[in-house]
Amino acid sequence: MRSLQVLRWLPFVVMFGVALLDLLGGRNLVFLPLLTLGPAFASVSGGVRRTALVGAVALAILVPMAIYNGLLFTWENNLTVVSILGVTGASMLASRLRLQRERELASVRQVAEAAQRVLLRPVPRRAGDLRVALSYTSAAAEAQIGGDLYEVVTTPHGVRLLIGDVQGKGLAAVETAAWVLGAFREAAYDEADLADIGDRLEASLARHLGREQFVTAIVAELGDDEMTLVNFGHPAPLLIQPDGELRTVEPPEQGLPLGLAAFDPSAAKAHRTPFGRGDRILFFTDGVIEARSPEGDFYPLTERAGFLTRDDPQAALDALRADLVEHTGGPLLDDAAMLLLHRPH
Template identity: 65%
Template sequence: MESRMRSQTILRSLPFAVMAAVALVDLLAWPGMGFMTLLTLGPAFAALSGSVGYTAAVGGIAIAVSLPLALYEHVLGEQQNAVTIVSIIGVTAASMLASRLRARRERELANVRLVAEAAQRVLLRPVPRRAGDLRIAMSYTSAAADAQIGGDLYEVVTTPRGVRLLVGDVQGKGLDAVETAAWVLGAFREAAYDEAELSDVGERLETSLSRHLSGEKFVTAVLAEVHEDEISLLNFGHPSPLVLGADGAVRRAEPQEEAAPLGLLVLGSPRPKPYRVGFAEGDQILFYTDGVIEARNARGEFYPLEQRTGILRVDDPQAALDRLRADLLAHVGGPLPDDAAMLLLRRQRS
């Protein structure tokens, strides 16, 4: 926001700086060199950020500046001066039209962004900060500029059978990936409430995706259900979550057998089996997508997530996850090449 305001200030002052520079050069140059016509740059630059009225005002100032310069060069009332004034008027009129068209497109873009943001809020709803004895934090970084969503997805729902959640990653990028993410989230939100077993939720997702996906597209995902001192996991080819014990130990919550992603089970691949890991008071579990662990720095080194989990051992889970995200971005040194989602659960009964 600050840099954008600075850029706007620079753009609004640019027409006056350019006209001042032209006037100075014209005064210092040999008479008759004809630099006055460059005053047309004033209204031309004004159209980049200013309104129609602002652009017209800058054009008027350009004409006002040209008159004393013409007087200084002894061309006032001559053909050269007339050409300069006509040029300024012509460029100002064209710039006013360009300013009007730009303003219209900016309004249209603003309306499109409002609609997109509303759709994004529906697709990826904010997760609850508390659910029973759980404290929850979420971080999502889209690889697409100015976008809030991409191919990564997440959801946390409180059902009659407890808290259930989903973290996943759609193969591919762009609008197709967003559409598939919406399909998966819609199916999960229904199945999480309807199905008694976590494996049945996974079957519903697979059935839904088999009707939607084509070719060899797929979605890696982890489903989870929180129990007393444990958490059940169902892993469809997704990076295994990290369990951060209250004692300081860090371990991967890996399944006994690898399973295929959603969308590929119809090819006869083995189905995942639910498994449980300990999740007691003070423990944390971090779900993430491969955009986190595959992020590289300038030397090509992957982000060492397991070595950085100590960042998460602070009081506020969301503040901890924000710090981990900042550390990830600092490691990359720029925008992430892929979407990166992280979901942190902390068991805290008090």
């Protein structure tokens, strides 16, 4: 907000600065052609009318300054008038095009965000004997809505979840996320084996994705004292044990992302990890670990995992999200989804 106010007043500051410089320079040095900077700067943040107003102010400053310098009606001054009129007209056109583009981007962003809200249903706070917490932070750069996706469902086969990240941005990514979520919600109930769920997801994407497009994802199933996972090229989750020990749940063999099965027909393999009383596990998308500070440092997730040991999982995840935003020092450049599961004692 403060930077916007600075931009709004910058044209006037520049023009009066030019007038002051011309007065201090005497009649031998004429800086009046620099008044064209006023309407040029106005087009950056102002509307068409404001840009025209700045151009009129530039002409209003020019006339008395030209009289002071003895240049009124000279060809040099007439050329300056034409320059101000020309730059003002061009700046008004640029301002109109900028505002039109901003409205289009805002419309696209609203549509994409509405689509995401429909697709990404609120996860249940409890699933079986598990407590579930969710944090989703949307990227704030123009219309760069991402394709992060998640789902937690209780099925006859147990509690199953999906977290994923679609390659790309915008409405195309949201559409792909819709296909993945739809296929998972059906397959999670129908298929007894996690690998078969992966096959269903792959088959669905093969019908809708273009060549070399992909989706990284993890499909997981929670058992009584263990968890089964199939990792399709997604960042490995972080397991937090009751004593505070951290462990990254890496798959024995890294599987390819969904949509790239044609490059390697061998399916991603399921693997198991203990998940008992008091354990917590954090699933996340790469927008978390790839978030950079103003100095360019990646977010140190494992070093900040202490936030996740709070009693309330949602409060713990909210604290971690606040720390993530503080680390970046501003809006995230990519969507960041985090899903925390806790099995109480």
